[in-house]
Amino acid sequence: MSATSSANGQELLKMVGIHKYFGRVHALRGVNFSVNRGEVVGLCGDNGAGKSTLIKVASGYHMADAGQIFFEGREVKLRSPKDARALGIETVYQEQALCPHLSIARNIFMGREPTTVLGLLDQSRMNEESMEALASMGLKLRSPHALVSALSGGQRQGVAIARAIHFRAKLVILDEPTIALSVKEVREVLDFVRHLKDQGVAAVFITHTLHHVFSVADRIVVLAHGCNLVDIRTKDTTVDELSDIIARGTLGDAAPTHKPESEAAAAALAQQATCEEDTEAEQEI
Numbered sequence: 001m002s003a004t005s006s007a008n009g010q011e012l013l014k015m016v017g018i019h020k021y022f023g024r025v026h027a028l029r030g031v032n033f034s035v036n037r038g039e040v041v042g043l044c045g046d047n048g049a050g051k052s053t054l055i056k057v058a059s060g061y062h063m064a065d066a067g068q069i070f071f072e073g074r075e076v077k078l079r080s081p082k083d084a085r086a087l088g089i090e091t092v093y094q095e096q097a098l099c100p101h102l103s104i105a106r107n108i109f110m111g112r113e114p115t116t117v118l119g120l121l122d123q124s125r126m127n128e129e130s131m132e133a134l135a136s137m138g139l140k141l142r143s144p145h146a147l148v149s150a151l152s153g154g155q156r157q158g159v160a161i162a163r164a165i166h167f168r169a170k171l172v173i174l175d176e177p178t179i180a181l182s183v184k185e186v187r188e189v190l191d192f193v194r195h196l197k198d199q200g201v202a203a204v205f206i207t208h209t210l211h212h213v214f215s216v217a218d219r220i221v222v223l224a225h226g227c228n229l230v231d232i233r234t235k236d237t238t239v240d241e242l243s244d245i246i247a248r249g250t251l252g253d254a255a256p257t258h259k260p261e262s263e264a265a266a267a268a269l270a271q272q273a274t275c276e277e278d279t280e281a282e283q284e285i
């Protein structure tokens with residue numbers, strides 16, 4: 001979030017001071033995170049950094065223990081994934097994205113099936129609209145009746161993303177969408193993310209593979225040990241610089257040399273110092 005973006009109403013999601021505990025594990029320690037309209041934000045960090053937990057809070061799957069969430073400028077309480085969906089936040093998880101035993105059409109309309117005047121499932125509308133949604137993303141699948149279990153990992157991601165676009169999501173969150181995919185499939189998924197951006201849909205893209213995030217993200221946010229570590233425009237950093245920082249888990253001497261462009265970035269850097277102190281204090285207990 002930058003001062004300008006909030007001033008002109010471009011800010012879509014803003015999470016402030018988010019804390020989340022799992023028993024004694026302090027998974028998020030006052031994280032700030034924001035996404036502007038139509039912006040693709042890469043969310044990176046080492047295993048256990050808190051990436052999935054943060055997006056589960058944004059998608060209503062977990063409730064934060066402290067902190068505030070704003071969507072389109074209004075404070076919101078996300079008590080369930082249904083609340084998040086109602087606002088236009090769709091999350092695509094790697095495994096649970098789709099039901100493999102159901103058809104493509106049924107997956108696209110899952111939980112939002114259209115019915116006929118007689119109250120029956122409107123199968124022909126689902127078939128037609130699901131093929132249209134897929135074709136609009138350049139994804140040509142043979143039949144709406146095909147079972148999702150017959151699709152490749154990349155195609156499954158495509159179906160999940162098409163579903164989000166069809167239901168007019170404003171923000172699509174993708175948790176490691178390229179994990180375990182072939183090179184060709186990774187390329188397809190990255191194209192789907194670009195397609196989201198072309199449609200004006202914002203996206204959060206979580207990955208461990210920095211090359212993937214560099215090719216699609218406008219901005220990259222790095223978490224470490226449940227704290228903000230970096231918030232930087234992609235064009236202002238490099239894969240090498242960020243991988244060094246992620247591997248170390250601190251900014252150290254390799255801190256990006258540019259001045260933080262946004263208030264959030266500056267706040268994140270300032271907060272990092274406090275966060276590190278807290279982490280050390282907690283480790284001593």
Ligand SMILES: Nc1ncnc2c1ncn2[C@@H]1O[C@H](COP(=O)(O)OP(=O)(O)OP(=O)(O)O)[C@@H](O)[C@H]1O
Nearest residue numbers: 022025026027045046047048049050051052053054
């Ligand atoms: N449901 C849960 N119950 C208990 N602890 C959890 C739960 N979910 C996450 N954690 C813990 O919270 C911390 C952050 O986990 P999270 O899954 O958010 O990390 P991540 O950045 O997504 O890591 P990865 O890259 O491995 O997916 C970890 O210490 C993890 O063990």
Ligand SMILES: [Mg+2]
Nearest residue numbers: 051052053175
């Ligand atoms: Mg994760």
